[in-house]
Amino acid sequence: MKFCTVKQYFDDENNNNVTNGIATTVIPLPNKHLKIKANNKEMEQYEQELLRNVMPQELTKLILAANYLNFKEALDFFCRTVANAIQNKSVDYVRKFFGLESDFEPGEEEKLCKEFAWSFEGVDED
């Protein structure tokens, strides 16, 4: 059963992990899945639409919700989305995307870049 956690969620009133907005997005997913299970293309389109308007922040919440609800397919899907979003992008781009700042010492970062030089080939320019 995919939704034993959901039942728990509804029972648990002091739940801060999953706001209502997120719940309305995540929960209809399995039904949709079932309906268009055979038709992969439709599913792709649906997924694209769903994510077109979602900012990284929302994505985080979706991931947390899927994780809390123990919903593997949704979790995989959202994680894959994040992975695709930063695929082959430069470090600066990814930093902006996530909204994070580097907390390395200047020397450290350079060292790391050298160490992983092999992974920097072919990266998209910003």
Add this chain to the structure above:
Amino acid sequence: MQKDRISELPEPIKQHILFFMCPEDAARTTVLSKTWQQTWNSLRRLSFAFGFVDLGCTKTLEIHQTEKVFVQKLKLLPLPREAKSLAISNLMGCRLVESFFDENAKFTRLKELTLVKVVQDGNAIQELLNRCPMLEAFSIDKCLNVYCLKLFNLPNLKMAKINRVRMFYINEAPNLHSLCCRVKMISIICSLRTTYNNSRKLSIRIGYNSFDVMYLPRLNSMFPLLETLDFNDIRRLDEVKISHDRLESLSLSSKFNTITGQIDCNNLVSYKYEGKTIPSLLINCPRLQDVQLKLLTDYPLDTWWFLRLKQYLETFKQPGVFLNLQLQIESSMVEFNPELLSEQSICPLTNFKHLRFLHIESSQNHRDIIDGILWTIHPEMISVKLLSQPDSALIKVKYFVMSDG
């Protein structure tokens, strides 16, 4: 600046995200921030499988003393000198460089190693193997030019699958549970005292070698608990003598010779044979229940062939045994003349579950085939593997014969 939520995700989820990326992208996240570096560093098991990436130099990866190790599909595989926590490693399509391995560096936690399409410089694979003392499962396939592999001193080795290697030596693996190999030559070196006490399954497909002569006679003493033996592609075989108290499942196959010999196994339940000709094996196994024979004949069949087949099948006298036969008849010369056999008993064998025709040409003499087979056996079920042009003539004949009773 928006607050960064993604980096606040719990670590297992971040690692989950990294898994969806290719190794280069994932590795680059180390540079993002200390938290991401931590995530990358704590990836305990990595297995990335993808296409070739052409790399210039390997010296960039000097990861000493770190917990995490990663393995990836690169042209020149950079493996860290001391890989303390690599537990499972799947190497696909990469190149191992022999000189890379340090004298004393060991992969002390490596438990599972799989090598597929790995190209080696020198004896890199052997060098790698020599450094995995705790290896539990090893599998190698489709690696070119691996001449000789030695699995020595692996006390924890439980499972080994060796494909397409020329020679293979193994010794001192007391925990070996299952060995499957497809090699040209195998040498299980053991002193008189060593027995493979835990070996349950032995699956050997060998080109030329003397496995039969060297090991079959000692099967009982060397592998006392063996349950499954698959011995395939037997070529140089004079006589097979398999005698084992606990063997439950035996599978023999030979593409060329007729196998003769004897099988004495008190516990044998399942027996499979695949070959071109009807074997002359004496089966002395009181508990036998399931017999599967596959005969791929490409020579003309005559009445006497059917007689020999029946005689062979009659040797399975054990009560409760059920026979299955898959028959491939490639020759168009099939002849069956029941009058020649008037002296023989006309009782077709009835303990037959399933007869399956693998390949029937429309040019063949279907009537005789059916007559011959039905003289031999009365199976409960007949099935025909449908060819691209379903042959209605054959079906018609069969129907006609069946309805005769």
